[in-house]
Amino acid sequence: MVRFDTVAKRFGDTVVLDNLTFDVAPGEFVTLIGPSGSGKTTILRLLMTLERVTDGAVYVAGQPLSHMRKGDNLVPASEKHLRAARKRIGMVFQQFNLFPNMNVLRNLTEAPVRTLGKSRAEAEERARELLDMVGLAEKAEAHPTQLSGGQQQRVAIARALAMDPKVLLLDEVTSALDPELVSGVLRLLEELVRTTDITFLCVTHEMQFARDVSDRVMVLDGGRIIEDGEPEKIFTEPDNERTREFLHAVLDRP
Amino acid sequence: MTVDWSWHAVAEAFPLLLRGLVVTLEITVLAALLSYVLGLVFAVIRMSRIPVLSQLTFLFIEAVRSTPLLVQVFMFYYVLQSQTGILLSAFLSGVIVIGVHYACYTSEVYRAGIEAVPKGQWEAATALNLPRGRVWTSVILPQAVPRVLPALGNYTIAMFKETPLLLGIGVLEMLNRAKEYGAETFRVLEAYTLAGVFFLVISYIASVMVRRLESRVGTL
Numbered sequence: 187m188v189r190f191d192t193v194a195k196r197f198g199d200t201v202v203l204d205n206l207t208f209d210v211a212p213g214e215f216v217t218l219i220g221p222s223g224s225g226k227t228t229i230l231r232l233l234m235t236l237e238r239v240t241d242g243a244v245y246v247a248g249q250p251l252s253h254m255r256k257g258d259n260l261v262p263a264s265e266k267h268l269r270a271a272r273k274r275i276g277m278v279f280q281q282f283n284l285f286p287n288m289n290v291l292r293n294l295t296e297a298p299v300r301t302l303g304k305s306r307a308e309a310e311e312r313a314r315e316l317l318d319m320v321g322l323a324e325k326a327e328a329h330p331t332q333l334s335g336g337q338q339q340r341v342a343i344a345r346a347l348a349m350d351p352k353v354l355l356l357d358e359v360t361s362a363l364d365p366e367l368v369s370g371v372l373r374l375l376e377e378l379v380r381t382t383d384i385t386f387l388c389v390t391h392e393m394q395f396a397r398d399v400s401d402r403v404m405v406l407d408g409g410r411i412i413e414d415g416e417p418e419k420i421f422t423e424p425d426n427e428r429t430r431e432f433l434h435a436v437l438d439r440p
Numbered sequence: 441m442t443v444d445w446s447w448h449a450v451a452e453a454f455p456l457l458l459r460g461l462v463v464t465l466e467i468t469v470l471a472a473l474l475s476y477v478l479g480l481v482f483a484v485i486r487m488s489r490i491p492v493l494s495q496l497t498f499l500f501i502e503a504v505r506s507t508p509l510l511v512q513v514f515m516f517y518y519v520l521q522s523q524t525g526i527l528l529s530a531f532l533s534g535v536i537v538i539g540v541h542y543a544c545y546t547s548e549v550y551r552a553g554i555e556a557v558p559k560g561q562w563e564a565a566t567a568l569n570l571p572r573g574r575v576w577t578s579v580i581l582p583q584a585v586p587r588v589l590p591a592l593g594n595y596t597i598a599m600f601k602e603t604p605l606l607l608g609i610g611v612l613e614m615l616n617r618a619k620e621y622g623a624e625t626f627r628v629l630e631a632y633t634l635a636g637v638f639f640l641v642i643s644y645i646a647s648v649m650v651r652r653l654e655s656r657v658g659t660l
Contacts, residue, residue, distance in 0.1 A: 234567050265572070272569040283564035287582040296578055297568035342564075349568060 187212040187385045188233065188353060193242035195228055195409075202228045204409035205242065210402075212352075215379055215386040217396040217417070220406035221432055226389040229406075230355040233387065234277045235268050246274055246353060276351030280358040282338040284330040290317070290341050291326040294348045302349070309348070316344040320374055336367030340374055347378075354378075356388040368392070375399070393437060397421050405429045449627035453618070453634050460617030461638055467534055467613060468600040474539025475599070476592060479546030484576065486547070487554060504544040510605050513537050517609045534606040542595050546588075549595070553588035554580060586657055593650035597643050614638060 188210040195203040203225045210216050218226040231237045232244055235251065243260060244251040253260035254267045263271070284293050294313035298304045304312075317323045320340040322333075330338055339359055346354060356375070360368045372395050379386065379399050390396055396403060397417045405413040405420065405428075413426045424430050485497045504512065517533045520526060528536070557580050565575040604615035612620075618635040622628035 234563075236563050236566060269569055269571075272566070275567075277563075277567040279560060279564060279567075281558075281560050283558075283560035285561065285564070285579055285583075287579070296574075297570055300571060300574045300578065301569045345568070 187214070187247060188387065189245040190229070191243045191245065193232065193244060194240045195225070195232065195237065196240045201409050203232075206409070206411065207242075208404065208411060208414065210385060210387065212385055213383045214401045215388065215399055216402045216404060217388045217390060217400040218404050218406060219390070219393070219396060219432070220412075224406040225409040226406050227357055230277065230357050230387060230389060233353070233355055234275060235263075235272055238262070246271060273349075274352040275355065276346035276349050276353070277355040277357065278339070278342050278346050278359045280361050282330075282335070282342045282362070284338055284342055284345070286330050288330075289326070290322070290328050290330065290333075293330065293341060294345050297345075298348050313344070313348055316347055317341070320344045321370075334367060335363045336370050339363060339367075339371050343371075343374060343378075351384060353385045353387065356386060356390065358389050358391065360390065360392055391436065393421070393433075405432065407432070444629070446627060446630060449625060449630040450634060452625070453621045453627070453631050456617045456621050457614055457631075457634055457638060460612060460614035460635075463531070463611065464600070464603045464613040467531065467538065467603050467606065467611070468596065470535045471538035471542065471599050472592075472596045474535065475542035475546045475595065478540060478543035480550050480581075482543060482547035483550035483554060487551060501544040501547060504541055509538070509541050509602060510608060512541060513605055513608060530606065530609045530611045533609065534603070534611050538599055538602055538606075542599055546592060546595055549588045549591040550584065553584035553591075556587060557583045590650050590654040590657055593646070593653060597646050597650070600646070601639060601643060 190206050190208050193203055193206045194201070206225075206229070218229060220226055228237060232239055233246070233251070239252045243253050249271060250260055250263070251268075251271045252263055254263050284290075285296070288296060291310060291313055294316060295306065295309035298309040298312065299306055314323065314326060317326055320343060322337055322340055322344070325333060325337065325341070330341065333341065339362075343359075359375075360371050363371065372392060375395075376399055378384065388396070388400070400417045403413075403415065403417045403420045404411050405424070405426065407428050413420060413424055413429045420429065421433065424433065482497050482501060486494050486501075488494070513534065516537045517528075517530060521528075561579055561583065562575065565579045570578065603611075603613050606613055607616045607619065610616070614635050618631040622631040625631075
């Protein structure tokens, strides 16, 4: 479903991703872990087309994302191509990024109406279903600023789902939340994983969550994948010394 | 030295100046509207990084900001007319020149307001695949514009105070009326004082209103 083919990303002289190659199968839940600055979030941002690759190519559902085919060559993607490619992808951000100038319902209907061309009634019906699913049906008319962080993030998840993504990117979605609000969001995500066939790429520091829901965990360090495998294996007997150090550092925190 | 002040002259000049004030306010309102719209267009063009057009807009803004308004008024009214034969009324020329001049300032205001919208808003809009134009109209501008209203208000007051420059091309605005009355009656003291008082009162009331707007926007 997602394929990185020798992808490099550099900002000036700084190498963020170093010839990265991996595949993610449809419906898979892949968690990216690793120290800060290891390139996890950049992988998600490349997939969301918020950044462009420096080298290599990213494919989603077999289609090149950052490039388009022209004869036998790949050329940088046009805005039109990017818009078509983004249809399959959704993203949930650390800072929620709800639109503060719209109420909750409008946050969920704006893109389906403007991008997918749904009728407002149709979009609102779907939005209310999604709000019901995330447990915020009664907040449809509320303003994002009136919601707690956890509620805002659940709205943001519903907003992403309203676009029916095939791939959903979760960028440290609980990192900005007060501790007591984290579990509500994680439970919602677990339920999504169980009940949908969406492919997930998740960057998180919630190691227990990663262990419980992931089909696969990739450990990044310095822009490279240093370990890639089943969560049980990685969390209990990692092969790589750096993985061991990293897990030791994050898990042994008092 | 005694001040020769005549209330009679004040009473006589009053209706004349009031007629001038109407013209002054008309110019202010029309020029302000032009500067609001054009300034926004300039800001969006510059920030969208449209090749060539963005650079041209930048150069135009710099040129306008680096030359005196009165020079622009003369250039537009006299030079343009003599070189191209396009004949616009002094009133309309004044509105256009002041409006365009201040658009170059309001564009900076809009730019600051737009840049103050968090990057995450752009990213969320991109992630939702909203069309480019929609990102501006649904997400960015509704957040940016309320923040810039006080600054636009201040520039509107500035435009109001610049209108007497149009005396240079014969627009019968308030100062011109005062000058006219002074020349006819030699009561320059009363005529110009009255004009000054009109400017003072209106500018003051307007700036109080802008300050109240500022405190309301601050709570958004």
